Amino acid sequence: MPTESDNLLDDRLTGQAATAQAAAPLGADEFQVLLVEVLPSAFAYALRLTRNRADAEDLVQDAALRAFRASATFEAGTNFKAWIFRILTRCFWANHRRRQRRPNTIDFDDTPDLYLYARSAEHGLPWQGEDPARALIDRLGTERVSEAIAQLPEEYGVVCTLYFMEEFAYHEIADVLEVPVGTVRSRLHRGRKMLQKALWFLAEESGVVTELTQREGDA
Amino acid sequence: MTHLNRYTCEEAFRRLDDYLDRELSADEMTLVHEHLEICAGCAREFNFEASVLRGVREKLRQIELPDSLQARILAVLGKARQ
Numbered sequence: 001m002p003t004e005s006d007n008l009l010d011d012r013l014t015g016q017a018a019t020a021q022a023a024a025p026l027g028a029d030e031f032q033v034l035l036v037e038v039l040p041s042a043f044a045y046a047l048r049l050t051r052n053r054a055d056a057e058d059l060v061q062d063a064a065l066r067a068f069r070a071s072a073t074f075e076a077g078t079n080f081k082a083w084i085f086r087i088l089t090r091c092f093w094a095n096h097r098r099r100q101r102r103p104n105t106i107d108f109d110d111t112p113d114l115y116l117y118a119r120s121a122e123h124g125l126p127w128q129g130e131d132p133a134r135a136l137i138d139r140l141g142t143e144r145v146s147e148a149i150a151q152l153p154e155e156y157g158v159v160c161t162l163y164f165m166e167e168f169a170y171h172e173i174a175d176v177l178e179v180p181v182g183t184v185r186s187r188l189h190r191g192r193k194m195l196q197k198a199l200w201f202l203a204e205e206s207g208v209v210t211e212l213t214q215r216e217g218d219a
Numbered sequence: 220m221t222h223l224n225r226y227t228c229e230e231a232f233r234r235l236d237d238y239l240d241r242e243l244s245a246d247e248m249t250l251v252h253e254h255l256e257i258c259a260g261c262a263r264e265f266n267f268e269a270s271v272l273r274g275v276r277e278k279l280r281q282i283e284l285p286d287s288l289q290a291r292i293l294a295v296l297g298k299a300r301q
Binding site for chain 1: 232235236237240242264267268270271272273274275276278279280281282283284285288289291292293295296299300
């Protein structure tokens with residue numbers, strides 16, 4: 001059964017200040033407890049931004065220290081995780097965005113809706129007894145799915161990362177990136193289409209499409 | 220709700236992403252849901268899209284925190300507190 005302190009931690013992390021204590025200023029010990037809770041997600045997010053483990057570690061450390069120094073500015077009752085992610089994003093833009101980004105190899109202009117659905121159907125990928133999208137993504141694997149995200153233009157890749165990795169709602173992503181909700185919505189909708197094109201490109205390039213097509217032919 | 224205010228395929232499709240993300244109003248969620256119950260074509264497309272989202276999400280979440288990072292950060296914070 002969750003204790004009172006578990007409930008308080010949940011309230012702080014999600015910004016649901018259901019208890020009187022959750023609205024109290026953030027002490028140094030409590031800051032540390034909350035920070036440890038969000039470190040795995042923060043590192044994963046930082047890794048997506050920097051695409052390099054050493055840089056991601058430095059970025060998280062930098063953001064943690066800045067957040068600690070600014071902990072008096074944390075608004076009680078708001079979402080701690082979104083607050084940390086906002087600081088981390090600012091640190092990335094300000095200090096860690098040094099590397100030349102890899103040029104995109106995919107032309108994302110005018111990517112149609114339902115791109116993967118249409119291409120899968122066109123190539124006769126399996127539809128009977130198996131979830132076709134699942135089959136494709138499982139065979140692509142974590143590395144290639146990460147690579148597909150990395151192919152997206154930066155503003156779309158960042159929104160997609162927050163959306164897919166953290167399941168942040170649109171308003172939370174807007175809060176982290178300090179942009180209007182409408183911007184998040186349009187970037188996410190477009191980013192998702194681009195991502196499908198990138199996934200298909202990688203599936204073709206890596207032979208996953210051929211593998212699945214042959215399997216269907218053998219069945 | 221009568222059939223007069225049911226969504227067409229186009230109206231449902233326009234709300235695909237927001238429906239999957241639960242960013243629609245309760246009424247709109249119901250209208251899209253009702254459309255999917257009577258339209259196998261749209262239901263197939265929506266299910267495919269939902270499966271893509273689930274699959275990508277699961278793959279991207281397989282990143283672990285490096286063992287030493289937490290200790291390193293706590294040490295830095297410890298110094299900052301002094």
